[in-house]
Every structure is written in C-alpha cells, then in structure tokens.
Amino acid sequence: MQVPWDDLCFLFGEIMYGGHITDDWDRRLCKTYLREFMHPKMFEGELSLCPGFLVPPFTDYSGYHGYIDEHLPPENPTLYGLHPNAELECLTVASDNLLRKLLELQPQDSSRGEGAAQSTEEKVKSVIEDILERLPEEYNMAEMLTKTTERSPYMLVCLQECERMNRLLAEIRKSLDELDLGLKGDLTISSSMETLQCSLFNDSVPDSWARLSYPSTKTLAQWFGDLMCSCRELDSWTQDFVLPAVVWLSGLFNPQSFLTAVLQSIARKNQWPLDKMTLTVDVTKKTKDDFGHPPREGAYIHGLFMEG
Structure with missing residues (x-):
C-alpha cells in the first residue's frame, strides 16, 4: 500500500x-x-x-x-536557507531601530549643544531656515531640452537624474514651507508635519524625502551635504551635456541606468549586440582630481565603498 x-x-x-x-x-x-x-x-x-x-x-x-x-x-x-551574514544584517537593523527609538524618546526641550536652552520649535525653525536658504532651485527641463537635439544614453541619464532631483527638491520645499506655516500658527499641524518636525529635531532624513532620494544611511546634515554635491554635479553635467571626467556613481538616484548607458554607448559606437556585453571594472591608484576628461570608452567613477 x-x-x-x-x-x-x-x-x-x-x-x-x-x-x-x-x-x-x-x-x-x-x-x-x-x-x-x-x-x-x-x-x-x-x-x-x-x-x-x-x-x-x-x-x-x-x-x-x-x-x-x-x-x-x-x-x-x-x-x-539564508547566508550566515544575514544574521549580521538583521542584528544591525535591529540595533539601528533600537537606538533610533531611544533617540526619539529623549527630552526635546533642550539643546544638545553648548549654550542656552533651546526649545524644539526654535531648533526646528533654525533647521528649516538653513535648508530653505541653501536649497537650490529646480531644473528647467524645457530649457535643457532645447540645448541639444542629441539624445545620447548619457544625456538621457542626466535628464532622468534632473527629473528625479526636481521631484525631491519640490517635496523638500513644499513640506518645509507647510511645517513653517504650521509652527507659525497659519496651518493646523498634521501628523505628517509632526513626523517631519521630529525628524528635523533628531537630525534624521524624513521618510517623505527618503522615498524620493537616493539610498543613504547618513544623518540629515550629512545627507543634505551630499544633496548639494549632487546638485553641483548635475549643474556641471547640464552645461553642455558632456560626460563628466569622473562620475559620482553613489550620488545618482539610479546608478544602474548609468551603467546601462555605458554599455549602450559602447555598443552603438562599435555596433556590438548589447545583450552580449558585460561590464568590467579596473581599480586605479589615482584620485578623481587626477582626471581631466572622460575616457574614450567607458567612464571613470568614484564613490564606491567596500562592506565587510
């Protein structure tokens, strides 16, 4: 049976x-x-x-x-059925969440720096003023499209990055303006405003910004500094849409699209089938300041990190 x-x-x-x-x-x-x-x-x-x-x-x-x-x-x-390193990642995330919760539970009525006491609203207002003062204007997409009729893979990546940056800048400016009006009493404080206020006080990137941003685990101050660097990179790139001498890969919203553009550019130049091509990486001993122009084929990149 x-x-x-x-x-x-x-x-x-x-x-x-x-x-x-x-x-x-x-x-x-x-x-x-x-x-x-x-x-x-x-x-x-x-x-x-x-x-x-x-x-x-x-x-x-x-x-x-x-x-x-x-x-x-x-x-x-x-x-x-997981890799042993999965436990390290799990414990790291759990520790980060625990420390973040402890930070959020700290009293928010005094400053953490030197000097006199500073209320939560005063500190948040100063952060809002600082960010809005330094926040660049959005990119004029219509004007950039008139600069050239060429639509190379690198140019398309640049335009896509500018569009994503515009969405992020618009969200930052909109949310900060609303919170500023709420703190002044002109608007009713909503739950999203309270969440934003808590993030600004704790020097963490608000979730509404992180969803539109590139991956990052830095604090708000460090993250905003990287945002300014990304804007400067795009400002230089959009001047004539020539590939920069060295591309800050980790500062892109979609690094994979740039890597695909590298393959597409070489495939078009040599008339090779794209599906047969692969990327190779050569690590140099030079810094980004040592390069004055991009290579004939491929691209110089920086901003990569090794973990482990």
Whole structure:
C-alpha cells in the first residue's frame, strides 16, 4: 500500500491547515514546505527538516518533545536557507531601530549643544531656515531640452537624474514651507508635519524625502551635504551635456541606468549586440582630481565603498 502523498499535501495545505491561511503568499509557503517534506524519505530517516536536524523516529508525543529539545540546533540563518551574514544584517537593523527609538524618546526641550536652552520649535525653525536658504532651485527641463537635439544614453541619464532631483527638491520645499506655516500658527499641524518636525529635531532624513532620494544611511546634515554635491554635479553635467571626467556613481538616484548607458554607448559606437556585453571594472591608484576628461570608452567613477 502506497501513501497518497499528493492527497495528504492537498488535505493539509488546502483544508485542515491551509484553509485557515488568508494570505496568498503564506499559503504558497505552506505548500512549498509540504512538497519539500511530504515524501517517502520521511520513513527512511534521511530527511532533514533543517540542516543538522533529521526527522525524528517514530515515538509518542512526549518523545517528540524530548527529541526536539535535545537535537534541534540553535536558531541561525542557515536553518532558513539564508547566508550566515544575514544574521549580521538583521542584528544591525535591529540595533539601528533600537537606538533610533531611544533617540526619539529623549527630552526635546533642550539643546544638545553648548549654550542656552533651546526649545524644539526654535531648533526646528533654525533647521528649516538653513535648508530653505541653501536649497537650490529646480531644473528647467524645457530649457535643457532645447540645448541639444542629441539624445545620447548619457544625456538621457542626466535628464532622468534632473527629473528625479526636481521631484525631491519640490517635496523638500513644499513640506518645509507647510511645517513653517504650521509652527507659525497659519496651518493646523498634521501628523505628517509632526513626523517631519521630529525628524528635523533628531537630525534624521524624513521618510517623505527618503522615498524620493537616493539610498543613504547618513544623518540629515550629512545627507543634505551630499544633496548639494549632487546638485553641483548635475549643474556641471547640464552645461553642455558632456560626460563628466569622473562620475559620482553613489550620488545618482539610479546608478544602474548609468551603467546601462555605458554599455549602450559602447555598443552603438562599435555596433556590438548589447545583450552580449558585460561590464568590467579596473581599480586605479589615482584620485578623481587626477582626471581631466572622460575616457574614450567607458567612464571613470568614484564613490564606491567596500562592506565587510
């Protein structure tokens, strides 16, 4: 007599247990586990429920409890099919969240620097004034399109970066103006304004800005400094749409589009099939100031970091 494995998988995955699962992805995960474990190897003692944990032998209820307590390995990423470094990332994120929450719980009625006491509103107002004073104007896309009729891959990347920068600058200016009016009493303080105020006080990048920005883990002051550098890079790039001598890759909103543009540019120049091309990277011993013009093929980049 053969065990009807398919029927058992359907019974457990769709009726007895799976029928109580409301999320489609959770039900899919349940079916995956069933397909992985519900087969004849369960009775051969060769099936591992996880690395280092074999299927227990036939016993009673208390015997299964004892087997689990004695043989189940300590929880680690490999039990879930993940790389061991996943635990480092998980603990890092948990630590960052914990420290961020502790920072948010600190009293917000005194300044953290030297000098006299400073209220939350006073500090936030000074941050608003400083950012609005330094915030550049948005790029005139219509004017830039009239500078040249050429639509090279690098020019398209530049235009896309300017469009993304415009959306970010507009959101920063709009949200700060609204918060400034709210602090003056001209507008009712909303929950989004309170969140923005808390972020400005804690020197963290507001979520509404981060969603439109390039990836960064820096504080607000450092992040805004990078934003100014990105604007200066775009200002230089949009003068004549000539590829800069060295491109700050980590300062782009979409670095992958620039890497694709490198391939497209070389493919068009040499009439090579794009799908057959790959990127190669050569690390030089020079700094970005040592280069006065871009290479004949490819591009010089800087701003990469090694982790680990």
